[in-house]
Amino acid sequence: MVWVPLWIARRWGITFTWPRDGIEIILLVAGIFAVVIGLTLFFASLRRFAAKGQGTLAPWDPPRHLVVVGPYRYVRNPMISGVTFVALGEALILRSWPHVLWALAFLANNFVWIPLYEEPRLERSFGDEYRTYRRHVRRFLPRLRPWNPAGEAP
Numbered sequence: 001m002v003w004v005p006l007w008i009a010r011r012w013g014i015t016f017t018w019p020r021d022g023i024e025i026i027l028l029v030a031g032i033f034a035v036v037i038g039l040t041l042f043f044a045s046l047r048r049f050a051a052k053g054q055g056t057l058a059p060w061d062p063p064r065h066l067v068v069v070g071p072y073r074y075v076r077n078p079m080i081s082g083v084t085f086v087a088l089g090e091a092l093i094l095r096s097w098p099h100v101l102w103a104l105a106f107l108a109n110n111f112v113w114i115p116l117y118e119e120p121r122l123e124r125s126f127g128d129e130y131r132t133y134r135r136h137v138r139r140f141l142p143r144l145r146p147w148n149p150a151g152e153a154p
Contacts, residue, residue: 001042001086005099014096024095031092038085045071045078066126068133073146076139080110114139 009015019025048070050056053063057079071078084107091099119139122130136147 001083001090004102005087005090008098008102009094009096012096012098014094014098016094027092027095031089031094034085034089034092036089038082038087038089040082041071041078041085042082045082048072049079062125066122066129066133068137068147068149073137073143073148075142076134076137077110077114080107080114081140081142084110111140 019028046057048067049063052069053065053067055061055063075081084103087099087103087106091097091103119134123134133147133149136149137143
């Protein structure tokens, strides 16, 4: 969310400029909105990851419990969704095609990484609990209503 976009901006000589017309104002506002959504989603997910999962993002300290609360009730990978929103927001704010390509590359990488590495690891760690969760909550496309593992009304 920080280092790669900074490198791209420096590499391509991209700097923020104030909008000059209505289209650029719309892009700026949409970009700010996307960054706010992305950061909110990322930090809400991270907080629950630490509190409910009792672990971190670090591979040497993974969560000890499967997290299925908060944003995880809508989508299985809310942190990735959050980072993608931030990356797209940065691209819109800077009106930068290289940043759009970075956001798409980040998302494409996760379309491969998550099913090939992360999901099998979660299945080994959490077994049937994860398989049930996976059946009810999609990988990237959020549900309209939150999934309730207990089956009660939310």
